[in-house]
Amino acid sequence: MQNNQRYLVTAALPYANNHLHIGHIAGAYLPPDIYVRYMRMKGEDVIFICGSDEHGTAIEMAAIQEGIQPREIIDRYHFSNKKAFEDLRIDFDIYSRTSNEVHHKTAQEFFLNLHEKGILFTKSEKQLYSEKEKRFLADRFVTGTCPNCGYENARGDECENCGSNLSPLELINPRSKITGDTPVVKESTHFHFPLDKYQEKLEEWLKSKNGWKQNVMNYIKGWMKTGLKERAITRDLEWGVKVPLEGYDGKVLYVWFDAPIGYISATKELFELRGDADGWKRYWLDNDTKLIHFIGKDNIVFHTIIFPAMLMAHGGFILPENVPANEFLNIGGQKQSKSRGTGILVKDIVAKFSADSVRYALAASLPENRDSEFSWEDLQARNNNELAAILGNFVNRTVVFAKNKFGNKIADRTESTPESEDLFRYVSSQAELTGKLIEEFRIKDALSEAMNVARAANKYFNDTEPWKLIKTDKEKCGSIINDCLRVCFSLAVIFRPFIPGASDKILGILGIDTASITWKDASNPAIPAGAELGENMILFPLIEDEEIKPAEKQKEEVTSSAEDKTEDGLITIDDFRKVQFKVAEVLECEKVENSRKLLKLRLKVGDKEKQIVSGISEYYKPEELIGRLIIVVDNLKPSKLMGIESHGMLLAAKSGKELKLVTVDGNIAPGAEVN
Ligand SMILES: [Zn+2]
Known part of the structure; x- marks a missing residue:
């Protein structure tokens, strides 16, 4: 089928002040990756765009609190998150960053376009200013007493105690979060975008959208019903895209304004890298392109109302074809949140399990229409x-x-x-x-x-x-x-x-x-009869019970069993003598089928032979062990691991991700006692 149609697929830009958790993946990254892989197999022309959102007060604040530059914060999380995506085989065509020069330039051009058309207007606002720090204090930089409940450490944007939305000016006894300085009220002039003037146009455009998800439409209706309001698009901050006009020093574009433009700059960067500098235009300026934004529900307003209004104001750009936003994935009934310690970080889960297992399990529990559990x-x-x-x-x-x-x-x-x-x-x-x-x-x-x-x-x-x-x-x-x-x-x-x-x-x-x-x-799987098959392999090793215990629980169990022994943690020589350590020679060794961790070993101990099963498969290959002299606990009660009997336990030293067998220094007969 010959057509000119193409697809521009974006995934929400993750904010570079945190590690990704699996709720993010289920919300905005795995669904588009599956979609893009499928569309490509169908022969469609698709590009898949993402990158780190690297501006905003949270990053500047984190940098100040850690006593480092914002650049260090964003480098830390950008590269960590990029790797997490790669480990999960989420394959963007580009994973860009909004701190790149191409983005600053693109966002500034976008701003100037609206400014020159006379769309933006300025307004003076009262804001808190620290004389000591010589800067305006953005909402998160202020703390004070909540006027509603009296909580003394309410934030400039919200009281965490009673949940009310606040502005820094409403706080009683406001102070700078960084220096504790008491700020003064000063006027500051900011550019605003007249979002209210686009309400009718947006409603008209949204009417033409069939096949949008019900949850997304419900959010949009809610916003429209309340009525859209003008929004400030600049703020007083050091870290961000500078306002490209004389006389606006110390002002940057608000992160909600600069971040979605990041999709455009990332596309520019991609085609620059491909040696086709104008290629991005086919995807952003041509009506044969379908733009699809994959996001989580917290981003719906930005992608269905605010960014489309910005694109309308600028002119020339295509508008989203669909915004299939997902709801939240909960772990044990709680929204994933790092501060509450309920999240599962991507980097941790991929260190233990295969990308396929994680992708499958998440895809099977996607929060497509309502919050889901994992x-x-x-x-x-x-x-x-x-x-x-x-x-x-x-x-x-x-x-x-x-x-x-x-x-x-x-x-x-x-x-x-x-x-x-x-x-x-x-x-x-x-x-x-x-x-x-x-x-x-x-x-x-x-x-x-x-x-x-x-x-x-x-x-x-x-x-x-x-x-x-x-x-x-x-x-x-x-x-x-x-x-x-x-x-x-x-x-x-x-x-x-x-x-x-x-x-x-x-x-x-x-x-x-x-x-x-x-x-x-x-539908037409052709394979050549007579051809030889490749080597069979276990596609999905079984996940054992102990692998899915959270780390804290494993620690608890270790501690409590240690405490059972004696109160002071010391043992007597008689206790020690109860354990018979012996030298054993490894006669045979093989992997336990369907297990990623277990090896089955046949050992010679004195004149008897015995079988043990040990969880060292990630550290040693079977052939590396045959003929080696190792130390075993000889008089351990037999147990079964994955249905296989084990008559003893080998000794190994473990530190972090390293494990080394305990062996003897030189040759000695198997069966020798170890004291
Ligand atoms: Zn309060």
Whole structure:
């Protein structure tokens, strides 16, 4: 299909004064990544834009409190968040920053355009000024007594005790948050944007919008009903985009005004890097482009009212086609908040679990229409009971069967049964449905339809009973396995937008080039009969109970069990003698299937042999251990780990992310006692 249509997809610019948590990801980043991956597989022309929002009082304040420059704050969080996105395989075409020169220039030009058209107006306002600091104090720089409840440490913008919105001038006994200085009231002149004058135009434009989400429309209606009001677009601050006019020293653009322009400057930067300096114009100035803003609900007003009004005022720019905002993702019933310690940081979760597991579990709980819940148990259950038990299981049983019964080759397809035709008709209609749901921004439903394909595939395998058929009719059995391998291909395509890592692995096993995959391949999965399959691998290692315990809980358990022993933490020599430490030689060692942590070791201790299971797989490869002399606790009660018996425990030293086995200095017979 030949068309000129193109898509400009943006994800909300994260504020660079904090680490991203998974609520952010579920709100504004995973949905567009899935959408963009799908649209590209469909052959659409799409660019995907994001970057750090690096101005505003919160950053300047944080810098002052830490005694460092704002630049250090934004560098810290910009690079940390950029890496968090990469680790989760959220692949922007560019992850820019509003502190870049191209942004300052673009935002200033935007301001001047409105100024020269006479759209902006200035207004003098009373503001708090610190004589000692020689600066106006923005709301967050002031603290004082709340006029409503008497709370003594109310902020300049809000009282955290009674929740009332405040302005610094309403505070009783206001003081500078930084120096404690008592400010004076002084006049300051600021530029304003007449948002009220755009209400009618906005309402007209919004009327033409079909298919916007109900939650988004409800917010918009609320704002419109209250009536739009003029807004100050400059403020007295050091850190930000300077007002590009003489006589306005010490004034910068308000961050709500400069941040959304960041989408435009990031696009400019992207095409500059691509050596096509004017390329950005195709995406921002051409009506054949559809602009889609993915955001969380706290940003709805900026993307559906304020930024569109700014774009209208400037003229020439396209307006958003859709703004599929999500609600909030709660952890254990609480809104994610770093200050309350309820958030799960992206950098922490990706350090422990695969991007695919996290992406799948979050996509399955997206807060698309209302706030949703997420817990560590959800992550474990989604991974173990769905990814591993349904999708991973089907691919694994098919590939293992082909390996064992057909020499690891793709068997010939010799016949087509009604069951097989039904299956492929279903796969094809599901691929279409999944795609349609993604295009309607119903990502959660799309994922659930994708998993239904894997369910149908398992049913086909069960119903056709290839393990019986292999004994009576190898040719027909081969045909069924060929069907199953083709469905593996379809599954790799349908799941590709959601879990790109697993999709790559499945396609790798099938020997298919990932670069040329299109959405159509799901309905027409062609694989060459006779070709050799790649090496099978575990797609989704099971997540064990102890992996999902929060760190604090693990610590508590360690402390309490230590306290059980003695009151002063010391043990007697008799206590120590109860433990038999012995030297053991590692005879055999292998990974425990479906476990990311466990190794199974066969040991020689004296003249007996024993098996132990140990959680050191992340630190040692099985082959590195064979022949080594290690120290074990020989008289530990046997236990079972993932169903495998363990008769003892090996000793290892652990520090942070490092782990080293305890060994002996030189050679000694296995079974030697350690005292
Ligand atoms: Zn109050």
